[in-house]
Amino acid sequence: MRFEFTAEEIEFRRQVSAFLDEVLPDDWGGPAGLSDDQEWKLNQRLRKELVKRGWLVMSWPTEYGGADSSPMMNTIFAEEMAYRRAPGLDGFGTRMLGPTLMRFGNDEQRARHLGAIACGEVQWCQGYSEPNSGSDLASIQTRAVLVGDEFVINGAKIWTSLGHRADMMFMLVRTNPDAPRHAGISLLLVDMKSPGIEVRPIVNMANVHHFNQVTFDDVRVPKANLVGDLNDGWRVGMTVLNHERSGIEFAAGARAVLEELVKYLKKDDSPVSTAKSDPNVRLRLAELSTEIEAARLMCYDVTWRHGQGQEPSSEASMSKVTGTEIYQKTLDYGLEILGMYGGLEAGSPQSELQGRLLKLRMLSTATTIFSGTNEIQKNIIAQRGLGLPRARTR
């Protein structure tokens, strides 16, 4: 890979950074101090701004309103957004469903949904995981039965991020219970206002309502909302999942925390300012800096390979593991430096750095679990990447 950016890439990074200076609130350190509703409002406002700049779907082909931007430009964009903890992106619409419809959807579905995603007008959520199907997604049991011109859905989806904000859901359902596991699944598009849908909030350990459990009780969906072929949903729903993801948001998040800590320690009026001259603190921060830079380079490598037309699988797994682990480690160390202040919640009187490191550490707990747990990623690295043999089934 190249170890420098092109002039165009450098200029683009500057533009995104300047844009964020302009649109983010003063003294912005991330959404830790905002309520769920305030954060959502800001998300919507920023999304509109991203649409105006042509950045929300810049990775899409020009025929669908995108700029056909290079993987490196996309990674730079994702990095700057994550580094500033800026809300406004729409991973479900722009990175998952959009590319899926481009590849597997019919003309009518593309015309109806791609434009709405590109304008930032419709919020999608993803209905894949179920109470009994996490890592083992192919075991989903939510049933959809074709009755006349409609599918009738019964079952439950869980960990539905933004389920309470979403207008629409793309979901995997079992349409043939008798077929082998992967062969009886279909991908459907469902209006969240359909009768029979109930959304129940699940509050996470950072006190944020992000997840939901969504139950389906005889929910009727037009047959036209089937994406791809009936019973081909595993291929349709999984092919572009995490497509061209570099994992840069974790390395960027870690870098943001490290730089924030250094800046904080340099202030003479912080209660823990003496830590900056403690050799142990200095050594540990230097170690973290090294690991974060390594994580960042791994993401650029994945991106560079995408740009070369490769499909880096093991490299992407390595970058996910490295990035998420260093992100958590950096936050852990940040809390340690804050000492007793590390125990104060966001918004508490007398908190330091607005208590956001504690909230971010809680939120970061999910990063080593979602999008394929780090254990699954390590299996991929060992087996697909390094060619180690699989365990014999007992």
Add this chain to the structure above:
Amino acid sequence: MLEELGASLTPTPIVESAVTSRTLERYAPDAVKSELLPQIAVGHVLITPALLEREASWDATSARVAATRTDSGFLITGEKRFVSFADLATHALTLVRTGDDEPTLLVVPIWKARGVDQISLDHVSGVPVSSLSLSEVEVPLSCVVATGARAIEATRELITAGAVSRAVQLAGLGRVVVESTVEYTSNREQFGQPVGSFQAVQHHIAEMAIAAKQVNHLAHSAAWSFSRNGYSIARAAQAKIAANEKIPSLCWTAHQCHGAVGFTQEHDLHLYTWRALAWKMDYGDSAFHKATLAGAMGL
């Protein structure tokens, strides 16, 4: 008992009360002892340590809050931070500096006391933690526990006792987290088998079990060293260092083994993690105890 209180996350000020009572018993003049200890024993008096200031340093010599001498005692003005159960406590045991810069350990009545303001903090422990803002609070001479080098020694000993107590509680907490992770992964099935049957998960839990065991031994060894004649500074520091570094990390591994459900408030695991993070910092973080231990090793 402390181990079980840790295992059950019981929100009780027993450590606060135990370490302050012990300090009174060993350092206070007889008059103070005979007045307060019987009242503590029956639960009418609860004394909580109020040692930290803005720098939140566990170094006993860092106390700066000033006490001005009056005819009948002292007037104290300043702030003590991170005081657990201050809302329930009748008194705070606090270290101040008197006019001639002498460290003085005092029992300060805080229950509805004039000049005492509580700023309640949102703390990850889930138990009440406040800062005490003291403005010309009158404290009679009869409240003095110790002065000078003896006050520093008493404070250090209190912090050490607190550290060992927290280490024992963390050991109990860690044990329960290991047990509940074994139970969850034995019952949760993915890919047609319990997730606990996968080697990657088994190795995680085996490491957790090793860590819990190590902390348990070190914590009990440190507690064992406490007697009427003294205690082992080194064993206390080792216990708290191990508990600080191994138990919260064990909790994070438990989250990894629980998957998404452990990330929610619908599962109890987060309560253990929150408490472990709080106890990790309480009565000395690892850096503090490592410095103490290196000193005890003669370095």
